Amino acid sequence: MTPTKTRGYVFSADIILAVIVFILLFAAMQYSLTEPEASGVETLQMRQIMDDLLSLLDRDQVLQSFNESTISAAVNEALPARFDYKMSIEKWSVSGETQVLVSEMEFGNTEADLSDLEFVKGRRTFVKTSLTGIDSYYNLEYRMWLK
């Protein structure tokens, strides 16, 4: 073994080691910085539109009609065409302490298979009142997605 072939590469060896460590750290940092992050605003947008629409229909007593064709016609008319939905409403009657499920209905695109779709889900509870108090209350649940 000749001494000139085995010594003198400490700087190169050192920098190669440093560069490898640096590249690994930098790659990790680069990945974490550039990985797209879901902001949630798009999801919020979809949920907001349906919540606004249900507020309007609640205020105009359309939801309280508990009529499938009336409610679905109002939703279909107002909802932007790029969205699709399905909705269910349960009607509960209230008599003193007793609450009884009277009826339920489902409408919208009820056949849609949501297993491969990204969708938002929301609930709303509303009531129907008379002079004597609350006659019945309703639990509405919807799922909404982009077509």
Place this chain on the structure above:
Amino acid sequence: MATASFKANQRLGRRGQIVSYDIYLAVFVFLILFGAMYLLWQGNLKHLDRERRILEMKYTAVQVADYLVSSPGNPVDWEVNLDPTAVGLASERLLLSESKVAKLPGLYEDGVQKLDYAMAKNYLNIANYDFYLKIESGSSLLFESGKANDSGLFIVSEYPLKEARIAYSRMVQYDNQPALLTLTIYG
């Protein structure tokens, strides 16, 4: 033995040359990589700045749209004297006042006094961004407001797509019908 080797190297005139090649190579590699890392880092800074800006625009659009459809503004009758300190369009939550909407800046209408675009932008509190607002029902455009050019076209329609442009919509009642209000922030 080491002394003998040193003397042999000295005689050959090669003293210290291996160390020099080594450090030149090390510095060269370092500089190349340092330069590459610097360029990548600069790219990252631009990317981060753009992400921050888009996020800020999204939240501005969400907040301003919410205020527009939930509040009458300040003062509540700002549309009478066109003296708002905050612009809101609601007579009640989600129910838009046609008289307030009509005072938003837009295309010239004979006899209708409107807010100046710069003033509206200031009192919408949208920082340095520009805005475009439209209200539509189905495929019918009911109203639009924003910055118009001399040809009467709203500038947002000409704005390059590569620039940030964020839109946020709310469902409202306007002109006795359900309608979609969309606020676009751009710039």
